[in-house]
Every structure is written in C-alpha cells, then in structure tokens.
Amino acid sequence: MAGATMQVNIVAADRPLWSGTAKSVTIPASEGGMGILPNHEPVLTVIKDGTVAVVDPDGVRHSFDVTDGFISFDSNKLTVAVERGHDVVKTSGPGAADAPETGN
C-alpha cells in the first residue's frame, strides 16, 4: 500500500453508504469542490448536492451522489454525513478511460 491513507465513513440519514480506507476524497463543499488528502487539518465543512468521489488505496474510484450535508475531518478520520445518497458508477479501475476527473 503506497502512501498515506485515511479512514472514510460516508453515512446517509437512513443507512451507512460506504466505509473504508482511502487515498483521497473529493467533496462538493459549499464554496466549490474540495479535495481531502490524509492528515488534513481538522475541518468541519458544509457540503451541497453533488458527487463525493473516493479513491481507495488500490486506485479504484467510488462515486456517490449526495444531497446536502456536512463533512468532518478529525484525527485522520473523515466522516461524510448527508441526508440522502446513493452510489453512482459502482467503481472504475485505476486506468479506466471513463474516469474523467480523478480526485486529486
């Protein structure tokens, strides 16, 4: 496993969506997209409707359509809490052509 990773938890109001380790996460922060890498400073941010993209240690990308909510990052643990959300494209491989914006 190359590089640092962080713990990611994505939860919707009615069920947990995803949890695991990740290399990077992109979130639709209220003031525009925001990328989060491991060991980010503690932050609490409001997010708006959009897509949360997680890149796991194997370089696989997971995307989730979410409504508004917030994220909190603290002691290398990222929590994304949204009202409603579902996974979009299940995954796309590291070199897949259909991964237009890689999350970093």
Add this chain to the structure above:
Amino acid sequence: MGSQLALKSRIASTQSLEKIFNAQEMIASSHIARAREVALNAKPYSDAIFDAVQALAEHTHIDHPIVKSDEKNPRVAVLALTSDRGMAGAYTSSIIRETESLLANLTDKGKEPQLYVYGRRGVTYYKYRGRQVAATWEGDSDKPGVDIAESISNTLLDAYMKPADQGGVSELYIVFTEFVNMVVQKVRVLRMLPVEVVPEERQDSGPVPESTAAQATPLYTFEPSLEKVLNAILPKYIQSRIHECLLTSAASETASRQNAMHTATDNARNLVDELTRKLNASRQASITQELTEIIGSADALNKEEE
C-alpha cells in the same frame, strides 16, 4: 338446549379471531427485526451529527437561536408521537395520557401549549374531541423514513424560528415511547428545543495517553464560516433527533402490538376452551334429560300394562 347452536357459533367466531390475532402477532414480530435494522442503519448518521455538534460546542461558544430560549414567549409546541393503527395495546392511550398531563402542566405554568400530532390514532382522538391541533402527520408510523422526519422538523423549526408576535413558539417538547426491550417500552417527554448542548465529558473508550492531549482537542477550521456551519448543522441535528424519536417509537409500537396480540391470542384460546367446556356440558345435560324422559315414559307405559 337451544344455546348449543349459539355456543357453537361463538366458538367458531372466537377461533377465527384467534387466527387473526395470531397472524397479527407474527406480522408484528417479523416487523420488529426490520424496525431494529432501520434504527441501526440510522445510527451512524445521528452519531456523526452528534459528534459534529459536540465538536462545535467544545471549540466555540455556540450563539444561535436554536440554543437560546425566548423566555418571554409563552407559546410552546408539544409533539405527540402516536401510532397509525390500533391493536397495539395501550401504546397510543399512554402517549395521550402523558401528553394531556404535560399540557395541563404547561398550562399551569402559564404557557400556551400548541399541539402537534403524529399518527392517525392520535389525530382522530383529538379531531373527535374538537381539540385545536397545529399540525398533524399520518402514515408510516411503523416505518418512519427520512422524508417524514424532514417534514416534521421543518414545520417545528419554522414555528420555533418565527418571531413571538407572529405565532412562533419558544420551546418544543416531544412525547414519545422509548424502546427499552421487547417487553418494556417507556413513555418519555423530551425537551427538544432549545437544544441543550453539553460540551466536554466525552468518555472515550480506552485510556488516552497524555501525549495525545493535543490530539484530543483538534482545532477545527469551519468552512465556509462558523455561522454557516451552525446554520446548516443545528437544524440537521434536530431532524436527526426527531428521526431517532420516530424510530424508537416505531420499534415500541411494533413491540407493544406484538405483546397485545400475544395476549389476545392467549385470551381467545382460553375463551375457546371455556366455551367448548360449556358446549359439552350443555350437550351432556340435554342427553341426560332425553334419557330421563325416555325412561320416565317407558316406566309409565309399563305401569299401564300391569
């Protein structure tokens, strides 16, 4: 004996009722597993929100209308969570009893309670008595989703955020049933608004080495601004708390329905036994009577022949 027919039909109807109760009991017990699962699935989200609010409380001095009460405004909101369907024993009636005593209590204190009701049984109770109800919600009381929690919390937060002279309320109480376990469900009154955020005293599991003291209180940055974060998170916190109340009430409703149906099945069974005994006794009595009549008339005939 003419009552034999009546007894037979009573036995038949009680038996069919017993089947219904039994089926309802089984339905309820299958729903409990689902209600638990739904509550479990919602837990991570409410935990996340709770942690975030805790973090906010620890690092900042929260100054927001949601945590401050307007003492001068006597209007308060009371939300009663009842069930949509009956056959749940004393579930709805205990909620209504508790709500009534809370209303009386608040009125004694010089407040003007406004009633909000969730669940068809509660709604019909108050409609029938011609009581003023500010807003009602019906449907899905045994599996409350995010939508209904959202609609309830939006309505109540609107009422709370409105200025006093426009009919706003200064407090919100929720009367709901806490799911303790399968046999015990407790009616509780919770003051939801204004929020009491209790900072500190977070007993994390496991000892925290002193070297990580700095880590224990991370300095958060709030984006885009603390105010906006508060404005976004506090209403969500309320909504998630309300959703939690709805979920625990739903689990309690299902459990108390199962208990009620279990008792009803037992009672029906006892009744069938008792009626069967009566039926047998009366059949026996009529046979005995017929026998005595036959013997009596045979005796009479014999005497005539002599």
